[in-house]
Amino acid sequence: MKKRVFGLAVAASLAALSASAADLPSRREPPPAYIPPPPIFTWTGIYVGLNLGGGWLDRYDYGSWFFPASSSPSTAGVIGGAQIGYNYQFTPLFVxxxxxxFQGSSVGGGNQVWGATRSVGWFGTLRxxxxxxxxNSQLLLYGTGGFAYGDLRLNYGWLGSQASTGTGWTVGGGLxxxxxxxxxxxxxxxxxxxxANYDPIYVAPFIVDTQQRAHLNTVRAGVNYRFNWMLAPPGPAVAAY
Known part of the structure; x- marks a missing residue:
């Protein structure tokens, strides 16, 4: 009988303690707020920019029956211009x-053999x-090449001068x-x-047919701004607790 009474008393005490605990405020902390991962960097996007540098003529060939083809020493000058382009990042490694x-140019100079001057007034490329x-994808090592065109000028002194838009190719690389x-x-x-080829010059009793080819080296630094730089979307939205 005593054991039965004791068991009932213990059960009643436990029930009372449970009810009291239920009335206490919960000490469980709310879940931490979701912080999305940082966006993934990518080179994909349209960009525009400016550049400035220098150039020199590795060789500048021009010739005719009257002015034989010749090679001149390097002639340096300043170049500067603008660029526009588009990149697409196919994989984390390949872009x-x-x-x-389009570049303005002061590259040019005189030929030591005949005294004529030659220059590249401007040039452009499509590459x-x-x-x-x-x-972390922030450094791009690239090669480039394609079509080139430019203003090639010859000045023969008292024989006059000529200018023509020449075409050709270009190749290079950068960081x-x-x-x-x-x-x-x-x-x-x-x-x-x-x-480029030129109209003939008439120097009685001769007819001078002229042509020229510029071998132009350029080194330039530039800065680009990318519009709507495409970034990886943030993580999925999480409902508020």
């Missing part, structure tokens, strides 16, 4: 795109680009580094080969 640029993305989400800086080298 490809297309770029066009493909392909490269590897490194250092580009994204120092801010929308901004990148680059250093680039291009070798450009452009040729």
């Amino acid at each position: 490809a795109g297309v770029e066009t640029d 493909g680009r392909a490269g590897l993305s490194m250092l 580009e580094y994204a120092f801010l989400p929308n901004w990148s800086a680059k250093v680039e080298y291009l070798y450009t080969n452009i040729g």
